[in-house]
Amino acid sequence: MGEFKVHRVRFFDYMPSAIRTMAFNSQTERLAVARADGAVEIFNFNDNFFQEKVIPGQDGRATEALCWVGHRLFSAGLNGEITEYDLENLRPQYTVDAYGGPIWTISSNSQGTQLAVGCEDGTVKIFAILEERIQFQRNLNRHKGRIISLCWHPSSAQIAAGMTDMIKIFDAETGHATRRLLVDRAMGASKNKEVVVWSVGYLSDHTIISGDSAGKVQIWNGLTGTLVRTYLVTKWDVLVLSVSKDESSVIAGTSEGTVIQFQFISSTVDQHDKEWVRTRTFRNHSHDVSALAHTDTAVVSGGMDTQLVVRPLLDKVEKNTQESALRKIAFPHRSLVGCAKKAGLLLFQFPDRLELWKLGESEGHVCLMYPYFVCRFLQGEDHICCSALSACGGWLAYSTVSSVRLYRIQYNNTISINKVGTLARACSRQPVHLLCASDDGKWLATANTDCEIHIYNLHKMKLHCMVPVYNSCPTTIAIHPVTNNLISVHADQQIFEFSLVQKEYTQWSRRLQAQGLLSLWLERDTPITHITFNPKNPDHIILHDTYMFCIIDQSLPFPELNAVLWNQMTLKSLPVSQRIGQSHAFKICKSFQHLMCVSLLEDLSLVVVERPLLDIMSQLPAPVRQKKFAT
């Protein structure tokens, strides 16, 4: 395969943002996740949990709650505003100020006609959901403390609101509080500390389930206002609850990082005396779990450790299949690093700024120049959507929700930067999330979230053709500099090669589809985020995902279905003559972990940008102190 000099880059201080809340839309199988910096991410659960859309955040938009109403997404935050998002253009459509102070929670009724928000000033405000907007309808009776959580009864007649030290049940028609459920404070030393009801759930049989800061999950009878059962699940807070659609299972997330499941089952065979029983405990997080979603088959959790964990429930899916595997999504599904191949520059994209670095040089074991920082572009309130650096390093472009900026950079002894223009964003039907131009500047390929790939001829300035739509979303596309073939890799890990000139799939691609990819390749859980090519050898395609990078050699045969995928180590141990028989097209290297970008410079040195998970974990907020045996 060859030897490469490797620039092993670890100075990209990428810090993901904590997950504050999430909401699952069972109709469209989409999960919306809101992060602490105000960004909203949409994951497609049908398409291998691919992160389809990312709406960038904004300074000051501290999102506390998300809510789906049909196909519309609403969020509310501590800035006191309710925001509806435009999922086609990936930006906030409008914001409505609730005039109640910071908003802690938002929830829609089962018919999708009304939206209730719980505010800092102690009021529950009802908004009517209209065609293109929401309109304030009325306030329910005001309470003295802040409303932390609320939940509609499935009949839309009552609302249960969790506050400090109590839960109140409001009649949605009259606005009066009909019942008051008093929550016990913690035993022992924290008797003086008020207990905050962080989350409530309201079931159709008028059972109310609450999780509070004393670590209790309590089950109440909403009709009589009495406590049915208390479970003390943790010493710290129970931050979030989620009820399944069929109301037979409830999950609770704690500050400890555990997710506890309660199920409505009977202890005897004859299903007459059903009650809520604590069943499973999942320990998939190291820090607080602040967001939960209960789908039909899985438990999705996220929290302060910034990772999204999907845990399929083994009584709903078949065991030992790809479906039942635990999925952890820690890194974004797009590339945040741009590489200027000819100039040896790296562009790092942060939410609020861009950093440009120059790579170092060395001769053998002697280092001639260390990598150094060139300049920084600070962005204001709106966060950066995406950025790009030209191959020569002279042009830099980045876009936010409101504008696209282009800069010309000149490297004399000093750096001079000239802003070329600010263009307003043009509207398109579905958001284009991938863009790629050929090296000779003739072709432009775009991919959108509808899984369509369009090819444009830049010399004639018109649409050339459209690649046949595959049912999985493309995660990365690239145009080969020599053959002008479009390589696309999709969320289900399939690889296609499409010839732009002949407007059809290439022979190599058809052979690959006929043979089929190995199951080990298809079962990888992180998507390919970047494709690059070798200027010296046109047969090579270099791809990478978070845990490995792979060089596909188009001149070698495909691996047989029972062959070993990762055979580099075995090939190394064999003598040269026998290697040819064993080697196949996929050359995988796993030496570098938690890859953010792999690129090949013009001088044939490999640039590997790593972000070890340990470095991210060391900068997270404080976890709880757990006393473990023998430590």
Add this chain to the structure above:
Amino acid sequence: MAKKQRGKASSSSKTAGIEKPAESFTLSLESSDDEAPEEVTFEDSKAAALRSMKQALDTARREKQLLKEKRRKRQELFQEQKKRKLLSADVLEEIDSASSKKQKQSEDEGEQEEKPEKEGGDGKKKKKKKRSGKLANARNLKGKYTVTTVKERTLASFQQQVAEEFIRSRLYGPGTCRTTNNEMLSLQNKKGWNKSAAVQFVKKDWASKEKAKAEKLKKRWLHKQQLPSC
């Protein structure tokens, strides 16, 4: 006897008139209580009364004059002190001319800087211009200053800060039993399959202050160990 006394009294009335009756009175007292009091003529007593009135008026006048003098002196003293504080007249003139020029400049500057802000159309800014006009007459604003608009998020962000503080204190405040990431990861290292050291020793760039402190302590301890030997 009484006649004699009278006669004596009348002859030396002017000079010792005042004392004589007193003397005579005391003499008379010393001599006897039975004797009749002296006779004082009407004119004498009239004269005496007039005299006493005159004296009273005189003393009053004198006192008034004394007070006037005092006040005048005090006023002069203050004026002298004032004069000493102020600079000489010609220096004042110079400053006066310079200050009038500066005032004009500052007014112009104020107008220029407030022009762009006026486009914002805020009533507050207009008031500021009036105020600065008054101030320019009263005193001189020395040094450079800039006019900036205050962002209107102060009230909203205060409530937001209170809310964020609430969450922070409930989750990370006192009594919440939190530990550091270093400790959590180190415990994982300790209990894992491949047992290794605490993370701040494994990673080179962690806990540099603690490491430096440990180095110093080690040096000091070694030094101490060497002392009794030599």
